[in-house]
Amino acid sequence: MSTTPTETRPKKDRTHYLYIAVIAAVVLGILVGLIAPSFAVELKPIGTAFVNLIKMMIQPIIFCTLVIGVGSVASAAKVGKVGGLALIYFIVMSTVALTIGMIVGNIIDPGTGLQLSSDASGAGQEAASEGHASTTDFLLSIIPTSLFSALTSGVVLQTLLVALLVGFALQRMGESGKPILNAITAIQNLIFRVLAMIMWAAPVGAFGAIAGVVGETGIDALKSLAVIMIAFYVTCAIFVFGILGALLKLATGVNIFKLLKYLAREFLLILSTSSSESALPRLIAKMEHAGVEKATVGVVVPTGYSFNLDGTAIYLTMASIFIADAMGDPLSIGEQIGLLLFMMIASKGAAGVTGAGLATLAGGLQSHRPEMVDGVGLIVGIDRFMSEARALTNFAGNSVATVLVGHWTRTIDHGRLDRVLDGQDPFDETTMVDDHAAPPAAETDKARV
Secondary structure (H helix, E strand, O other), X not given: OXXXXXXXXXXXXXXXXXXXXXXXXXXXXXXXXXXXXXXXXXXXXXXXXXXXXXXXXXXXXXXXXXXXXXXXXXXXXXXXXXXXXXXXXXXXXXXXXXXXXXXXXXXXXXXXXXXXXXXXXXXXXXXXXXXXXXXXXXXXXXXXXXXXXXXXXXXXXXXXXXXXXXXXXXXXXXXXHHHHHHHHHHHHHHHHHHHHHHHHHHHHHHHHHHHHHHHHHOOHHHHHOHHHHXXXXXXXXXXXXXXXXXXXXXXXXXXXXXXXXXXXXXXXXXXXXXXXXXXXXXXXXXXXXXXXXXXXXXXHHHHHHHXXXXXXXHHHHHHHHHHHHHOOOOOOHHHHHHHHHHHXXXXXXXXXXXXXHHHHHHHHHHHHOHHHHHHHHHHHHHHHHHHHHHHHHHHHXXXXXXXXXXXXXXXXXXXXXXXXXXXXXXXXXXXXXXXXOOOOHHHHHHXXX
């Protein structure tokens, strides 16, 4: 009898020490980058290795989540509704982000007075060669070489396609497909366990990533281009807290500060690695824990990582105006609108490119305004610092999108969401598996009726 309190006492969460260590590693990385830049650059592979460890988990997690979600939903039309609504939302919000970037860029005229050097010109041409890709190439790249290569290709949209096909096939199989669903559920639990183990290497990865960036860039580049960088950060903040925050509150009643607080560890991970992909698996797990159905999370989050790039959209508009001003050839409003519409398409076509912001900018200019490509080199020095704002904004946009689409399609448990955001139902950091999984979609639908 006396041992009962000990047995029922919740297990102490020690993972908060991990994120304190990440913060300390970021500070140490900045100091090393400033004091010994040549040594710091050599540490960059450490950060790359950690991000690659996270990336290797992304496709299996997306596959399992989407197959389980779609396979357990009674109607294929329900999944189609989620996907269609998500794509419409992504297009609208990308347009809003592009417009905001254009407005701010015209107000501050950040590039006026800068000079283009031959080194900057060469850097611009190099970035264009990395980022140039046609929409046709992008669409063809969604189809994997084989059914199984979709899990190892590194292309998220290939995984999404195959997972949808397998999920719909399991739907048609009915009862005979349940053993397969149970097996995939067990595999998903194993994958999240492995991910939880990898996360303990986060402080080392954060140290290497930050040290490498600061060592490469230094302070001089920040000083000379501070206006465009600060303006970009402020614009991203206005978009997240003003536009997304207001939309989230009006549509669902959810406070964006509570949602972002719930995802604080993911934002820290992105900030320390400059990669929003490093937090993608955790976003999937946390959105499921917050009460969004698996099928909705499985469709919205991976698709959003390719099509809902709000931070990148703001960057493309502001950077285009900056380059045109710096080269002494300001764009008229009509030219800006034409270029930005083209950029919106180009950003989807280069979604899988590493360092997508700079590569997409250069590739888009190469196709639409080739005389401006040389100017891309003007912002190469600060692109890594701006990439953090891009990644944070993209992540915030996709977390808000998941809640909104879940609300509009009635695939979210608002009571549970409130409890989670209020801290009453904490996320299990040790397993990253939701032990209070939402009932199958058929049961949920009955409950609503």
